[in-house]
Amino acid sequence: MALLVRSSDGPDVAGGSFSVIAAGVVPWRVKGRQLQVLLIHRERYDDWSWPKGKLDDGETVPECAVREAYEEIGLRVCLGIPLPAITYPVGSGPKVVYYWAAHANGGTPVPDGVETHDVRWVTPDEARPMLTNASDVVPLDALVQAHEAGLLQTQAFVVVRHAKAKPRSSWTLAEGKRPLAATGQRQALAVADLLAAWAPKKVASSPWTRCMQTVSPYASRNTLGVKTVGELTEHAVKRNPEKARKAIVALLAKRRSQAVCTHRPVLPSVLAELRDRLPSRLAAILPTEDPYLRPGGIIVVHQPVAKQRKLVSVELYEPFED
Numbered sequence: 482m483a484l485l486v487r488s489s490d491g492p493d494v495a496g497g498s499f500s501v502i503a504a505g506v507v508p509w510r511v512k513g514r515q516l517q518v519l520l521i522h523r524e525r526y527d528d529w530s531w532p533k534g535k536l537d538d539g540e541t542v543p544e545c546a547v548r549e550a551y552e553e554i555g556l557r558v559c560l561g562i563p564l565p566a567i568t569y570p571v572g573s574g575p576k577v578v579y580y581w582a583a584h585a586n587g588g589t590p591v592p593d594g595v596e597t598h599d600v601r602w603v604t605p606d607e608a609r610p611m612l613t614n615a616s617d618v619v620p621l622d623a624l625v626q627a628h629e630a631g632l633l634q635t636q637a638f639v640v641v642r643h644a645k646a647k648p649r650s651s652w653t654l655a656e657g658k659r660p661l662a663a664t665g666q667r668q669a670l671a672v673a674d675l676l677a678a679w680a681p682k683k684v685a686s687s688p689w690t691r692c693m694q695t696v697s698p699y700a701s702r703n704t705l706g707v708k709t710v711g712e713l714t715e716h717a718v719k720r721n722p723e724k725a726r727k728a729i730v731a732l733l734a735k736r737r738s739q740a741v742c743t744h745r746p747v748l749p750s751v752l753a754e755l756r757d758r759l760p761s762r763l764a765a766i767l768p769t770e771d772p773y774l775r776p777g778g779i780i781v782v783h784q785p786v787a788k789q790r791k792l793v794s795v796e797l798y799e800p801f802e803d
Contacts, residue, residue, distance in 0.1 A: 484542050485797035488763045489563040500574030504546035505533025506558055506583035507620050516628050518608050519590055522599035528613035533578055542579050543678035550583060553597045554590040558583035559680040561635055562627060562783050562794045564620035580620040632793045635783035637679035639740040640751055642774040644668035646691040657689040668777035671801035673699035676740055683739040685732055687713040692742040713743040718750060725750035748773040755782055758792040766795045775800050
């Protein structure tokens with residue numbers, strides 16, 4: 482999966498070219514009504530910073546952020562809202578570090594003793610002068626702003642277009658039974674890896690085979706059932722697009738972390754509902770032209786726990802390709 486765009490990043494990041502790509506998280510918690518963030522200390526660099534690291538081969542940026550948090554401080558995190566990426570020069574050229582908020586919900590951070598040698602929960606005001614790299618304040622300020630607006634504690638809502646299916650021209654049975662192609666089966670595994678970064682607790686899908694096969698690797702790995710939604714099939718949306726949109730409204734009303742898989746012809750109905758819940762600046766990021774998403778692509782939006790109808794971020798990812 483290739484990163485397309487995140488609503489937290491400016492044009493210098495979205496349109497930039499980088500020699501080094503890294504990802505990390507800003508862990509946070511609320512203790513006694515006080516927001517706290519977790520800083521790490523690395524002896525090698527004698528610096529205070531956020532958990533982060535460079536991408537492994539074949540790894541996506543969100544996967545990297547989650548892995549680094551676990552390897553450096555032992556926290557298994559789910560990604561929250563995206564925070565502004567930072568850029569700076571290194572010896573091999575320009576470097577970018579993508580950040581996400583990560584709610585440390587009851588976990589105990591433990592330094593790995595290799596990259597990280599100390600960890601410290603501090604208030605944002607305490608963190609600012611401690612951060613060695615001045616640019617690390619940028620994602621911190623965005624996190625504080627979201628907290629003050631009541632938009633930091635969120636649930637991810639992930640829209641998946643089913644992976645690449647066998648061609649219609651070579652399929653003679655019922656359209657709803659048309660399965661994934663070999664490439665699509667590999668894309669489904671990549672979708673499962675990427676979904677794990679947000680760890681949706683519920684999965685919904687069109688009941689057609691190619692959608693079910695796209696989300697089944699993630700559901701199987703996490704022992705989850707898949708809720709089938711008949712209004713999200715191609716045939717159903719042709720008969721009544723508004724029912725597809727109402728199905729998305731019903732899913733969003735659950736206010737829980739979830740993923741939903743559907744088809745290209747259904748995406749306009751899905752996107753219309755998301756667009757109505759986003760500020761205009763963020764709504765403009767959503768795709769507006771057919772095919773909206775390529776097979777296996779995903780859109781991630783975040784729904785604040787405290788504000789049911791509001792969405793606060795947008796991320797787009799392209800599918801894995803052979």
